[in-house]
Amino acid sequence: MGTAKKSSAARTARIEEMRRAEQARERRNRILVVAASVVVVAGLVAGGVVLVQAQSDDGGSSAADDAKTAGKFATDADGVRAWKGTLGREHVTKSVDYPVTPPVGGDHNPVWMNCNGDVYEDEINPANAVHSLEHGAVWVTYNGDAPEAEVEALAAKVRKTPYTLMSPVDGQKDPVVLTAWGHQRTVTGAADPAVDAFLEKFVQGQQTPEPGAACTGGLSK
Numbered sequence: 001m002g003t004a005k006k007s008s009a010a011r012t013a014r015i016e017e018m019r020r021a022e023q024a025r026e027r028r029n030r031i032l033v034v035a036a037s038v039v040v041v042a043g044l045v046a047g048g049v050v051l052v053q054a055q056s057d058d059g060g061s062s063a064a065d066d067a068k069t070a071g072k073f074a075t076d077a078d079g080v081r082a083w084k085g086t087l088g089r090e091h092v093t094k095s096v097d098y099p100v101t102p103p104v105g106g107d108h109n110p111v112w113m114n115c116n117g118d119v120y121e122d123e124i125n126p127a128n129a130v131h132s133l134e135h136g137a138v139w140v141t142y143n144g145d146a147p148e149a150e151v152e153a154l155a156a157k158v159r160k161t162p163y164t165l166m167s168p169v170d171g172q173k174d175p176v177v178l179t180a181w182g183h184q185r186t187v188t189g190a191a192d193p194a195v196d197a198f199l200e201k202f203v204q205g206q207q208t209p210e211p212g213a214a215c216t217g218g219l220s221k
Helices: 002-046 049-056 063-067 126-134 148-159 193-202
Strands: 071-075 081-085 116-119 138-142 164-168 176-180 183-186
Touching: 116 148, 126 138, 126 164, 138 148, 138 193, 148 164, 176 193, 183 193
Parallel strands: 116 164, 138 164
Antiparallel strands: 071 081, 081 183, 138 176, 176 183
16 A cells, blocks of 8 residues: 555656656747747748748648558567557648557647546547657547446546546447557556556656656647
């Protein structure tokens, strides 16, 4: 019991540290945005070339080209499936054809789904959820076979855990699945010890491509 409390406290401290880093990054970004705006305006006055180039670079290729998710799962001793292969990280505006459901990474929408313990009753765009994974979130998903009581219990756990989100995914094979960037596992329900173990390891875990990045200020539905 004491060990669980210590682990929870350590995770909370780690998340708070990430949030402080995120706030500092946002302040720096605001300064950079102002400076970049001045440059863009100057470029527009000179001929508008910069704006046109930026638009052409923002994900105009096909879904198959954007995925960049070649590879396969390898199951670790703890039951977690780790993706062995390439996971693209480009921002794209078209849909992405992910090889697994739910996806564990790959090219994704420029806007993330809010993941500050957010629970969505309807399916969400996987390309937005993948962006949340890139920020270090854990995505809890379930299909129609998941018992309602388990869904409610998992939702309660998610609401108390920053850097998590939850939504239904009808196309997934198993009733309840936990997903982080490059990692995934099936669990039996909220009481499964693997749930807390997965959250402890992967919420803002070492797999996170962008630790401390925002889980608020994105899409909320």
